[in-house]
Amino acid sequence: MTPFGAGDDAFIGRAVLREDVRGSLVSDVVDGAVVVADAGMGKSALVRLVLKNPVDRSLPLWIQGSPVLKSVPFGAMAPHLFLEASADTLSALTVLRGFREFLEAVQTDYGVRPVVVVDDAQYLDEDSALLLAQLTAAKEVRLVVLTRSITGLPHDLLALSKDGLLRRVDLPPLTAAEAHRLCAAHLGGDVLPSASRYFHAAARGNPMLVKLLVNRSRGVGHLLQRNGVWVLSGAPPKPGRLIGDLVQAQLSSRTVSERMLLETVGLGEPVPLSALLAIGDPSAVDALENDGLITHEDCSTGLTRLTQPMVGAVIRETVPIGRRMALRNALMQVYDPEDEPAGSTLRWVEWSLDCGSPVSPSGLLRAAAEANQRCDPDFAIRAVTNITDPELTVEAGVELACAKMLRNELDASEELLGGLISAATSLTAAEAAAWTSAQFLYAAKKPGSWVGNYAVEWRTVIERIAGESDSDASAEHLNDARLSNKLLECYALNCEGLYSNSLAQLAAVVEQNDIAPVNRMLALALVGEALGLSGNIESGIQASIEAMQLLAAGGRATEVHTGLVLCRHLELLILGGRWEQIEDVFASYPFTEPWAWNHFGGIIGLTQARVLCRQGRFDLALPQISMSIEALHQNDMEQLLPLALGMGAYAAAVCGERELAEQYSAELEGTRAAGHAHTLMLGRCYGVAARAAMDEKSAELMELADRVADQGMVAVEMHALELGLHLGFPHILRRLVGTELDDEGMDRRILAQIAKAHVEGDLEALASAAANAKDAGFTLIAAACLENALVCAQDLPRHPKLAKLRREIIAAREQLSEVAKPVPAKAAGALPELTRRESAIAALVRSGASNKEIASELAVSTRTVEGHLYRMFSKLGISRREELPKLIGR
Numbered sequence: 001m002t003p004f005g006a007g008d009d010a011f012i013g014r015a016v017l018r019e020d021v022r023g024s025l026v027s028d029v030v031d032g033a034v035v036v037a038d039a040g041m042g043k044s045a046l047v048r049l050v051l052k053n054p055v056d057r058s059l060p061l062w063i064q065g066s067p068v069l070k071s072v073p074f075g076a077m078a079p080h081l082f083l084e085a086s087a088d089t090l091s092a093l094t095v096l097r098g099f100r101e102f103l104e105a106v107q108t109d110y111g112v113r114p115v116v117v118v119d120d121a122q123y124l125d126e127d128s129a130l131l132l133a134q135l136t137a138a139k140e141v142r143l144v145v146l147t148r149s150i151t152g153l154p155h156d157l158l159a160l161s162k163d164g165l166l167r168r169v170d171l172p173p174l175t176a177a178e179a180h181r182l183c184a185a186h187l188g189g190d191v192l193p194s195a196s197r198y199f200h201a202a203a204r205g206n207p208m209l210v211k212l213l214v215n216r217s218r219g220v221g222h223l224l225q226r227n228g229v230w231v232l233s234g235a236p237p238k239p240g241r242l243i244g245d246l247v248q249a250q251l252s253s254r255t256v257s258e259r260m261l262l263e264t265v266g267l268g269e270p271v272p273l274s275a276l277l278a279i280g281d282p283s284a285v286d287a288l289e290n291d292g293l294i295t296h297e298d299c300s301t302g303l304t305r306l307t308q309p310m311v312g313a314v315i316r317e318t319v320p321i322g323r324r325m326a327l328r329n330a331l332m333q334v335y336d337p338e339d340e341p342a343g344s345t346l347r348w349v350e351w352s353l354d355c356g357s358p359v360s361p362s363g364l365l366r367a368a369a370e371a372n373q374r375c376d377p378d379f380a381i382r383a384v385t386n387i388t389d390p391e392l393t394v395e396a397g398v399e400l401a402c403a404k405m406l407r408n409e410l411d412a413s414e415e416l417l418g419g420l421i422s423a424a425t426s427l428t429a430a431e432a433a434a435w436t437s438a439q440f441l442y443a444a445k446k447p448g449s450w451v452g453n454y455a456v457e458w459r460t461v462i463e464r465i466a467g468e469s470d471s472d473a474s475a476e477h478l479n480d481a482r483l484s485n486k487l488l489e490c491y492a493l494n495c496e497g498l499y500s501n502s503l504a505q506l507a508a509v510v511e512q513n514d515i516a517p518v519n520r521m522l523a524l525a526l527v528g529e530a531l532g533l534s535g536n537i538e539s540g541i542q543a544s545i546e547a548m549q550l551l552a553a554g555g556r557a558t559e560v561h562t563g564l565v566l567c568r569h570l571e572l573l574i575l576g577g578r579w580e581q582i583e584d585v586f587a588s589y590p591f592t593e594p595w596a597w598n599h600f601g602g603i604i605g606l607t608q609a610r611v612l613c614r615q616g617r618f619d620l621a622l623p624q625i626s627m628s629i630e631a632l633h634q635n636d637m638e639q640l641l642p643l644a645l646g647m648g649a650y651a652a653a654v655c656g657e658r659e660l661a662e663q664y665s666a667e668l669e670g671t672r673a674a675g676h677a678h679t680l681m682l683g684r685c686y687g688v689a690a691r692a693a694m695d696e697k698s699a700e701l702m703e704l705a706d707r708v709a710d711q712g713m714v715a716v717e718m719h720a721l722e723l724g725l726h727l728g729f730p731h732i733l734r735r736l737v738g739t740e741l742d743d744e745g746m747d748r749r750i751l752a753q754i755a756k757a758h759v760e761g762d763l764e765a766l767a768s769a770a771a772n773a774k775d776a777g778f779t780l781i782a783a784a785c786l787e788n789a790l791v792c793a794q795d796l797p798r799h800p801k802l803a804k805l806r807r808e809i810i811a812a813r814e815q816l817s818e819v820a821k822p823v824p825a826k827a828a829g830a831l832p833e834l835t836r837r838e839s840a841i842a843a844l845v846r847s848g849a850s851n852k853e854i855a856s857e858l859a860v861s862t863r864t865v866e867g868h869l870y871r872m873f874s875k876l877g878i879s880r881r882e883e884l885p886k887l888i889g890r
Contacts, residue, residue: 018049035147036170063118124153130154239313262288268347273304279331349364394426398432410443430481532715574611577776602635642679678715693822726784761792841858
């Protein structure tokens with residue numbers, strides 16, 4: 001691993017900013033730069049690397065600002081002064097003369113122009129700042145100022161910036177992609193994208209904090225390398241000393257009042273703004289908000305949270321118990337979360353338990369549920385074990401079972417869930433037990449058909465409670481419970497792929513007025529799934545978008561079903577080609593909780609890989625799939641491993657990695673088939689396509705397409721046809737010729753257009769279909785269509801118009817050269833034999849000759865050379881001229 005501030009990883013995400021700083025040191029307009037960023041953002045590392053290889057001859061002189069010396073005139077300049085022992089060190093003229101002598105000595109000894117770098121310039125004394133400003137204005141030095149806050153600079157340095165003598169360079173936080181590159185560079189290997197996203201979110205893009213978190217997690221076993229891939233495992237560690245020191249450095253300039261407010265929010269977030277204003281100085285609240293340390297939610301209570309997760313983690317680790325109790329008592333004077341549950345109470349309950357203060361059973365149960373929703377099973381277990389109310393036995397058992405599931409302790413979870421539905425004495429408890437039991441089935445790889453059994457058991461409990469003479473269940477609550485029960489039945493139907501059976505029931509639920517938001521959300525999510533997977537993708541996405549909106553606005557009641565709604569929405573976006581919206585979901589969904597990355601890690605990586613596959617970038621998808629498989633081996637509550645293995649087999653086969661393809665195929669065959677029917681069949685579809693890629697036979701893929709079509713699984717059918725086209729089996733599309741396409745799938749309409757054009761041998765129609773596919777984002781279909789067009793063109797008579805169309809098709813295919821063609825089975829071992837003429841052309845290509853030069857050498861036309869080349873490309877399974885020398889040279 002690289003040390004801090006060393007290596008090229010200090011430039012990750014900083015290339016443009018590096019040039020800004022470098023340019024300021026040679027500019028005729030400005031005399032340097034002021035670099036603004038918080039502690040750990042890499043100011044010093046960036047400037048050191050810029051000055052390590054300067055564009056002109058210069059020597060850096062570092063001056064360090066210090067809080068201790070800030071009140072000492074010229075204190076920071078002392079190491080750089082040539083002064084007599086009797087000199088008046090308080091005289092600005094004397095100090096200026098002494099520093100000039102120092103600069104002259106440097107120039108004499110090294111023959112270079114000095115660049116003065118002031119680190120932590122917010123702590124520089126005013127006299128030193130004035131001296132440096134004068135020297136900079138006089139063009140005697142170049143000046144680079146590093147500061148955490150532009151407003152905290154001494155007046156004279158600030159004036160240089162405002163007057164345009166120093167170029168301002170702000171270092172922003174790293175993006176998620178940049179943080180991933182940083183993690184990979186720092187660890188020296190592949191990193192599961194969900195792991196790097198966790199570090200990015202926890203550090204808020206701070207590079208040094210990212211590295212510290214990586215080191216800390218690696219040191220305690222939270223970050224492990226499995227089969228060459230770094231993945232997260234188990235509970236995240238506490239921050240530790242180094243991370244604590246960095247965070248404390250960031251907060252070192254805060255006032256006593258500001259620190260008190262930060263500690264209060266960190267221990268109990270969210271805290272209503274009104275409570276903070278009541279216990280603290282309003283100006284301190286404003287200062288923290290202006291500096292981006294706290295944020296207020298846009299709601300009636302103005303709930304306040306910390307913007308940086310690590311600040312809260314350090315506060316909760318370092319604040320002594322006595323101070324915790326004092327801060328809690330002060331807040332209790334103006335606010336009690338149990339009396340006014342305006343938002344999350346998890347931190348408040350944790351704070352109370354740490355202080356030994358009592359928490360009501362309902363408060364503990366609520367905190368446990370919230371902890372499970374945040375994928376934090378450790379705290380959920382802590383909260384549940386403190387519940388002593390016998391009336392909450394079922395509810396507590398549900399939350400404990402959830403926590404055990406999140407920890408992958410499935411045997412313990414199954415034991416806890418046994419009999420909970422029937423034991424429930426309230427509608428809420430029965431509902432929680434039923435849905436949790438359904439979730440358990442998939443986590444434990446049990447048959448999805450068993451979900452219906454839970455629905456029946458739950459319905460019995462609902463009617464039992466409705467018939468009790470002393471029941472306090474209202475008619476509205478009973479109706480909500482019955483609707484939720486019906487939704488569980490529909491969930492079971494969808495999981496079995498019986499979309500036509502569920503759609504009518506779901507549509508009836510959606511059309512009802514005055515139903516609970518959580519029921520409407522579930523109904524919309526399931527309607528979207530049934531519509532989308534049966535071919536009506538646009539309607540499905542619209543329903544799913546509404547469900548996501550309800551998830552975002554619904555609070556605790558809807559958060560219970562976050563995984564269900566989120567995974568179905570991502571699936572529909574993949575099927576519909578909405579690539580940008582997928583990234584928006586990842587960016588907006590609150591994945592900042594450490595345990596959430598463990599739970600969703602495989603889902604995130606596999607989603608990104610699926611997008612790459614549909615774009616034809618199997619070379620990029622394969623490493624992503626391999627990393628996702630490692631994550632799913634660890635945690636696969638949505639049963640995505642069969643899909644990942646099938647995709648891995650196909651991507652490996654396409655890329656010519658036959659051994660890896662056979663390994664994934666064998667594991668797929670040995671995997672127990674359980675889970676969502678759509679996911680299982682999609683995995684099988686890729687697995688069958690992988691075998692077809694290796695043995696060049698299409699019969700099994702066609703049979704699978706027939707089977708899923710008969711079952712109404714249109715989305716899987718389209719994948720089978722898409723892969724068949726990619727493999728060079730256009731005849732597999734003939735099933736679409738003449739069919740009435742009343743669904744909304746863009747991919748299906750394009751494939752039908754290709755099928756018709758292929759049957760009719762219409763090159764122009766094939767080119768048009770490829771253009772449509774490219775515009776819709778389905779570049780795999782576009783490239784495969786163009787390949788089919790080139791094959792068709794070989795059988796057509798020569799004609800000037802057709803020749804022009806051939807050239808256009810060739811040019812269009814070259815624009816999609818990044819889309820790989822499957823490597824033929826022979827090419828995975830020995831290369832196919834080339835004719836004598838093809839071998840001669842290959843040798844000339846390898847020597848660097850152009851088509852025109854090859855034609856001249858062989859005394860043939862350029863068109864003849866082009867024809868030979870494209871037949872060779874088809875033989876060898878390549879799509880670019882650049883690949884030919886490398887392949888022939890094997």
